[in-house]
Amino acid sequence: MRATLIHGPRDIRVEDVPDPEVSLPTDALVRVTAACVCGSDLWPYRGIADVDEPRRIGHEFVGVVEEVGSDVRTLRPGDFVVAPFLLSDNTCVHCRNGMHTSCEHGAWWGGTDEAGLPVDAGQGEAVRVPIADGTLVAAGRDVPDDPMLASLLTLSDVMGTGHHAALSAGVGPGTSVVVVGDGAVGLCGVLAARRLGAERIIAMSRHEDRAALARDFGATDVVAERGPDGVARVEELLGGIGADAVLECVGTKESMDQAISAARPGGRVGYVGVPAGGAELPISTLFGRNVTVGGGVAPVRAYLEELLADTLSGAIDPGRVFDLVLPLEQAPEAYAAMDERRSIKAMLRP
Ligand SMILES: [Zn+2]
Numbered sequence: 192m193r194a195t196l197i198h199g200p201r202d203i204r205v206e207d208v209p210d211p212e213v214s215l216p217t218d219a220l221v222r223v224t225a226a227c228v229c230g231s232d233l234w235p236y237r238g239i240a241d242v243d244e245p246r247r248i249g250h251e252f253v254g255v256v257e258e259v260g261s262d263v264r265t266l267r268p269g270d271f272v273v274a275p276f277l278l279s280d281n282t283c284v285h286c287r288n289g290m291h292t293s294c295e296h297g298a299w300w301g302g303t304d305e306a307g308l309p310v311d312a313g314q315g316e317a318v319r320v321p322i323a324d325g326t327l328v329a330a331g332r333d334v335p336d337d338p339m340l341a342s343l344l345t346l347s348d349v350m351g352t353g354h355h356a357a358l359s360a361g362v363g364p365g366t367s368v369v370v371v372g373d374g375a376v377g378l379c380g381v382l383a384a385r386r387l388g389a390e391r392i393i394a395m396s397r398h399e400d401r402a403a404l405a406r407d408f409g410a411t412d413v414v415a416e417r418g419p420d421g422v423a424r425v426e427e428l429l430g431g432i433g434a435d436a437v438l439e440c441v442g443t444k445e446s447m448d449q450a451i452s453a454a455r456p457g458g459r460v461g462y463v464g465v466p467a468g469g470a471e472l473p474i475s476t477l478f479g480r481n482v483t484v485g486g487g488v489a490p491v492r493a494y495l496e497e498l499l500a501d502t503l504s505g506a507i508d509p510g511r512v513f514d515l516v517l518p519l520e521q522a523p524e525a526y527a528a529m530d531e532r533r534s535i536k537a538m539l540r541p
Contacts, residue, residue: 192208192209192210192211192315192316192317193205193206193207193208193315193316193519193520193541194206194247194311194312194314194315194316195247195248195249195312195314195315195519195522195539196208196245196246196247196248197232197235197236197242197245197246197248198242198245199238199242200235200236200237200238200242201236201237201238201526201527201530203236203248203522203523203526204523205519205520205522205523208315210317211311211317211318211319212258212319213258213259213260213319214306214308214319215260215304215306215308215321216260216261216262216263217260217262217263217321217322217323217324218259218260218263218319218321218323219256219258219260219266219272219319219320219323219327220256220257220258220259220317220319220320221252221254221255221256221257221272221317221320221327222254222255222257222316223252223253223254223315223316223317223318223541224252224253224254224255224271224334224340224540224541225252225253225254225340225341225344225538225539225540225541226249226251226252226253226313226314226315226344226519226538226539226541227249227251227252227344227347227513227536227537227538228249228314228522228525228526228529228536228537228539229249229250229251229276229348229349230374230375230376230465230529231465231467232248232249232250232526233526233529233530234465234467235248236526236530237530239467239468240467246301246312247300247311247312247314247315248301248312249300249301249312249313249314249315249539250276250277250299250300250301250312250313250347250348251274251276251313251344251347251348251349252274252313252314252344252347253271253272253273253274253330253340253343253344253347254271254272254274254317254318255269255270255271255272255334256268256270256272256327256329257317259323260323263323263324264324265324265327265329266323266324266329269332270327270329270331270332271329271330271331271332271333271334271335271343272327272328272329272330273327273328273330273343273344273346273495273499274300274313274318274320274326274347275291275326275328275346275347275348275351275491275492275495276300276347276348276491277291277292277294277298277299277300277491277492278294278297278298278299278300278304278310278320278321278322278325278326279291279292279294279296279297279322279325279326279492280294280295280296280297280322280324280325280326281324281325281326281492282325283295283296286493289490289493290493291490291491291492291493292487292488292489292490293490294325296322297322298310298321300312300313300318301313304321304322305321308321313347314522314539315519316519316541325492326492328346328496328499330343330499330503331503338508338510339502339503339510340510341510341511341513341538342502342507342508342509342510342511343499343502343510344513344538345375345379345509345510345512345513346491346495346499346502346509347491348376348489348491349375349379349509349512349536350379350382350383350491350498350502350507350509351489351490351491351492351494351498352376352379352440352463352489352491353376353377353378353379353380353381353382353383353440353463354379354380354383354386354491354494354498355461355463355489355490355491355494356376356380356383356438356439356440356461356462356463356486356489357380357383357384357387357389357436357438357461358387358461359460359461359485359486359487360437360438360459360460360461360485360486361435361436361459361461361483362384362387362388362435362436362438362461363387363389364387364388364389364390365388365389365390366384366388366389366391366434366435366436367389367391367393367429367434367435367436367455368384368389368391368392368393368435368436368437368438369393369395369414369425369433369434369436369437369438369450369453369454370384370392370393370394370395370405370410370437370438370440371395371437371438371439371441371446371449371450371453372395372438372439372440372441372464373395373396373397373398373401373402374440374441374535374536375512375535375536376440376463376464377396377405377438377440377441378394378401378404378405378509378512379408379509379512380438380440380463381394381405381408381409381410382408382409382507382509384409384436384438385408385409386501386506386507389409389436391411391412391428391429391434392409392410392411392412393410393411393412393413393414393425393428393429393434394406394410394412394413395413395414395415395417395421395449395453396413396414396415397415397417398532401535402415404511404512404535407511408511412428414428417445417449418449419452421449421453422453425453429455432455432456433452433453433454433455433456433458434453434454434455434458435454435455435458435459436454436458436459436460436461437450437451437453437458437459437460437461438460438461438462438463439460439461439462439463439464439486440463440464441464441468442462442464442465442466442467442468442470443464443467443468443469443470444468444469444470444471445468446464446468446470447460447462447464447470447471447472448470450462451472451473451476451477451482451484454480454482456480456481456482457480457481457482458482458483459482459483459484460482460483460484460485460486461485461486462484462485462486462487463486463487463488465488472484512535513535513536513538514534514535514536514537515528515533515534515536515537515538516537516538516540517537517538517539517540518539518540518541519539519541521539522539525537525539
């Protein structure tokens with residue numbers, strides 16, 4: 192089959208790889224309907240994260256179950272499934288605590304499972320899914336139409352991650368929210384904040400198309416300024432103080448500094464940007480202003496059923512973050528388009 196590999200900075204190739212098969216009784220074989228490129232895939236692409244040797248890449252996909260192992264109970268061939276960006280058993284103590292990202296038996300797409308077998312990555316034609324009962328969530332028996340397909344694909348990562356940022360920042364009914372980052376996660380953070388009942392949602396964006404989508408998703412205001420000017424504008428909009436809740440959806444030092452300074456005294460920052468730019472916490476500042484910083488890698492599996500229900504009902508339509516759809520063979524162009532910010536989020540169709 193064909194799958195995407197990263198060989199080094201700006202070197203993405205689609206190559207022939209061995210066909211996956213059910214190897215363990217707890218495996219499922221999934222034929223990929225759609226996959227996508229994540230903002231965090233851009234860190235190795237840009238050379239910010241090391242690539243020691245060519246490796247499979249991609250951790251967001253949806254598809255159809257083709258075959259299941261003898262111990263798989265919750266899935267059957269023909270199910271349309273959403274795969275969260277990490278594998279988890281959904282039964283261990285961490286999973287029961289809602290921290291599926293710390294699963295005792297978990298693994299990464301493109302990594303190695305507990306049996307020591309390689310795990311396929313998501314940007315390919317098919318995937319062997321270990322601990323399939325815990326990892327995959329069925330979303331019906333039919334491949335959905337394109338808009339619904341796109342929305343379900345966001346449940347792999349960006350919508351659940353935006354939701355985690357909002358929860359970590361304490362967003363609730365009536366709160367004021369600032370979202371730092373206008374990538375797919377930031378935009379989904381806006382949608383998540385609206386869904387959780389935020390009253391004011393300020394999206395920080397300098398790109399007209401992204402700001403327009405943020406408004407559609409529920410942003411009441413858009414602030415184009417950054418740094419101290421951005422904070423001043425936020426305070427002006429919120430009656431002289433910062434926000435109750437700030438979502439940090441980038442992962443750089445600048446974005447974390449922006450987020451912390453946009454929170455009001457006693458406010459909370461929820462961060463989900465994969466740390467890649469030397470961000471550190473200024474403990475004295477946080478102490479003096481009683482600003483709480485929480486968050487981390489989003490346990491999207493924990494939120495999947497809840498967000499799936501609202502997606503299937505049409506209450507949220509996060510799939511609108513996809514503005515580029517390419518065949519799998521054009522994966523290099525998908526990466527380039529996102530790297531150059533010509534695309535918010537690129538979908539790959541095998
Ligand atoms: Zn677990």
